[in-house]
Amino acid sequence: MPRIPRVQLLVTCLVDRLFPDTGMAAVRVLEKLGLEVDCPATQTCCGQPAFNAGSLDDARAMARHTIDVFSASPAPVVIPSGSCGDMVIHQYAGLLADDPVYAARAKALAARTYEFTRFLVDELGVTDVGATGTGTVAYHACCHGLRGLDVRDQPVALLDHIGGIVRTPLAEHDVCCGFGGLFAVKMADISSAMLARKLECIERCGATTIAVTDVSCAMHMAGGLHRRGSTIAVKHVADLLAPGDAS
């Protein structure tokens, strides 16, 4: 039985506008496990794009807003993204270290914030959510989740308990796909070359679906696959744990 009856979902701006199905899937999984899910309506963006570009004042403004939104309730915060999760958990405290009010609030928020798959496996102790699916699935480890939050075995454990799917290995599964936020635009040639190498591995691995823990990387790889005319899908783990749109 879950020890935490209620959570807040930091849905992320990309999920909100580009992949709402993933957000709804995450909600269904959490509710199926007996949790009450809040999703504060005033949440926007965690500020990572500005932080990574070096525009720290802009990043601080967005971080303070996010801290305000999620400090209204003491409930744990779950984020279906290792990248935004790393921002809140590891970057906010440093970014706001000199802020007399928000330095402490940033630390307090970080201490009760969790990436989605880590929350399920490490906090709730759940690896089998009773999901079923079809097809062959390969796992790509998204960089910030892997190296920032140690999201490593948790998504794989969850995938391995989905009935009806076959999991297959992906060569270079822990090498960056070349997204990197604005990097993909600023350094488009290098980013495209990194993506091409990633897509070669994906096309060779025999999977029908690539599972990830960040929709940003999914968007990048899926965009490349679509350009190539490939039918391979790239899905967030939440989409595979609660397939279909039942909202």
Added chain:
Amino acid sequence: MNPISPLPFLRRAEDALGNAHLNSTLRRVTTRIQDSRNAGLDRLPGADDWRDHARAVRAHTLAHLDRYLDQFVTNVEALGGHVYFARTAQDAVDYVTDLAKARGLKKAVKSKSMISEEIHLNDHLERAGLAVVETDLGEWVVQLAQDHPSHVIMPIIHKSASDVADLFRRTLGATDAEVADVPAMTKLARERLRPEFLTADLGISGVNFGVADTGSICICTNEGNGRLVTTLPRVHVAMMGIERLVPDIPSLGTVLQVLARSATGQNLTVYTNVITGPRRTGEADGPEELHVVLVDNGRTKVLGSTEAEILYCIRCGACLNACPVYQQIGGHAYASVYPGPVGAVLTPALWGQQDWADLPHASSLCGACREVCPVRIDIPRMLLNLRAKGASEGRTPSYITQGLAMFRRVATHPWLFGVAGKMAALGSRAIAKNGWISRMPGPLAGWTQSRDFPAMASESFQDRWKKRTPRGHKPGETP
């Protein structure tokens, strides 16, 4: 100065990406050497503890660098060596050229030294009339080709064996038999280099580590050339960055434990020499004079900055091999003597962002560099620091600063965020075909050069959530 290329970073990267020969060579070699590195560390019991310990050694040394430099200098001088502290690159080259003139030295043999590349020592010595011969095989190839190293430990990672065979035919007049394969070419190099060792009167080496409490210098080479360079000529000049110290022999052991494993996967570099002073009375071998040139060239400034940690670097090259950007573009695209992730930090940290503003952005921040660094330098953290510094110096393109400032205004006003999101969704759906956008305008065109962009959803998550949980709904209720 002798720049690698006058082109801006993105053009150099573009050239590298268009070079299929370079791409396949980089991919093959970086894959193989990463496998070796992983195996090398797997063989070391408690490898993670060794790495923590090595980091502690470097952190401690740099925190007390003034004291250890003082101790090192005192001990080298007590052994009969000379020490010169060069504040700038020019000071360093002047000292060596003046020394060569004063002693009437005519020919220098060199073992591998990144700091001599940094200060362009060869050019200056040649202009002063000395013959200079690189004796590390890779560095010799670079010299013959009038090229630049593209990796800190594998200077010719960008060249294939057939490239080197062609070079030897062209510059040395080698026969087909002499360049038939790598062993044949290595034999030819030995034959050509041996007389150079025997006739040189100046030996110039780098220094992997200076040992403060013994005044020793440690030089690691796999070819044995370092031994010849430091023993045969009558004068030995050892060039070292001021940060390359360890306190004592046990701490030298600690850093050596992780250096070769991280670099090549070897347990220890084949020739790991610890040299303590010049030849002593009654000894048969060794140079008559030992000069240690300690080079600052920006390091003191870095030591006092938020990038101080980059000086922990022990130059193993693991971060280059692990970097997916380096794997695509190689070292020359960085145009710095220090390429890859460590170079993207060290170069602008040492010499400012005036000429190097692009380097901190040449990373997807994937963190692979931090993961493999034997002394756990948080390279992504420092790339972010440098990006913030660059932004505060006005080096960020205006489309990014203005775009982010606008995004901030929107993202700190939830109602505006909702309205702007709806408008963006409408716009994106208007230009999308079957849910995908294949051409985006302005700077975003970079994205669509190789990938499509998904149209935004007609109904956002928040819209759907509102419908699902009407106002006044109590948590826990199922609407």
